[in-house]
Amino acid sequence: MKYQKPKGTRDLFGKELKRIESLCSSARDFFARYGYEEIRTPTFEHADLFIRSIGAHTDIVEKENYTFEIDKRTLMLRPEGTASTLRALIENRVPLPARLLYIGAMFRKEKPQKGRFREFIQVGTELIGEGAPFYDAEMIFQGKKFMDFLQARQIRVELNSIGCPECRADFKKTLRAYLEEFENAICADCKRRLDKNFLRIFDCKNARCQEIYDSAPKITDSLCEDCNAHYHQVKSFLKVFDVEFHENKKLVRGLDYYTRTVFEFKHGSLGSQDTILAGGRYDILMKELGGQDTPALGWAMGVDRLLIAMPDELPPIQDPKRFFIAVMGETYLNQGLELRNTILEHNFVCIIGNPCENIKKQFKDANRQKAEYVIVYGENEAEQGIYTVKNMTTGVQELIARDNFPAFLKGVK
16 A cells, blocks of 8 residues: 555544544543633644643653644644643633633554554643642542543543642652662653653552652651641542542642642553543643642543443433522532532533631622522521522622522523
């Protein structure tokens, strides 16, 4: 044959293409219900953007990138979606906080195998401008709910905190002291990473190295007071969200921009390439790229790997009205989550506010999310067995008994 597709790519048609399109369409509809709006960025960017964000000494930049030169500028096919999304926010001065969804092709020069291609499709969500641990837990919850909606099986959620730059500076000294006696036992890649990107040693696939790291100090033992408190609250909120998770103290992620919370969703039947969804917090990246000092977090999932974990047919979702729940204090969060479940079951968009914020801030968030109804639930509502519901279009506010709320939802057009 004269022409063949490049290694690590594929031709999509028939049932496989229909499944991919169906999954991407489901992601758009599903995350719209949680207030995410889609963004599309260029397939290639100036290489400096990815080198600065991902890290010059990561595998992606050192070994896996596709670059080319035009007008004496080096460009790179995008290997991931976060850096492009933040660049777009900064360049276009998008108001924050922002909830964004991206779906598109990414490119990495990796060894092709089951569920891994050199040109692949990712679905990702980014929440820019929110630093509270509540949002870390909510984002993990949303990912898990999407997996449940797709009927993906054997999903295991792993969680860790890698702290802030100050935490890592202290931990690096502790780790180096431990590794002194193993200097000749660890592999050449780990020796190189110790100087350039030391947390990545925990990602090493060498069995001997992993034996050594099993007994090594862990970053969670070196967290500063603020990072430790943040991590503790994330875990507490995940329990409220009823998300089962497993702490993996060697989980670090492969990109330099992560801070504090990191997580992965793994699937039991994919072998060494078992991560379907992964992400975390990256509070220092916006400023690194020339924007304001802004907290942020996000995740990305590989469509091809996810399809392996799914049944053949995907259920449809419809586009609904937008609700915002203002929960007045953590005491009432469980009831707020139950209320959100009721609203979602009726096929409406529903965003829940941060229960640690005051009513004024939550109404401001509701306006920013273009909510058509705001439901307030706090001490008075709990005592009276009611919800305070405000129609943001008409300004009319009414008190609705909890038992009558499903009937109210059926009347919303």
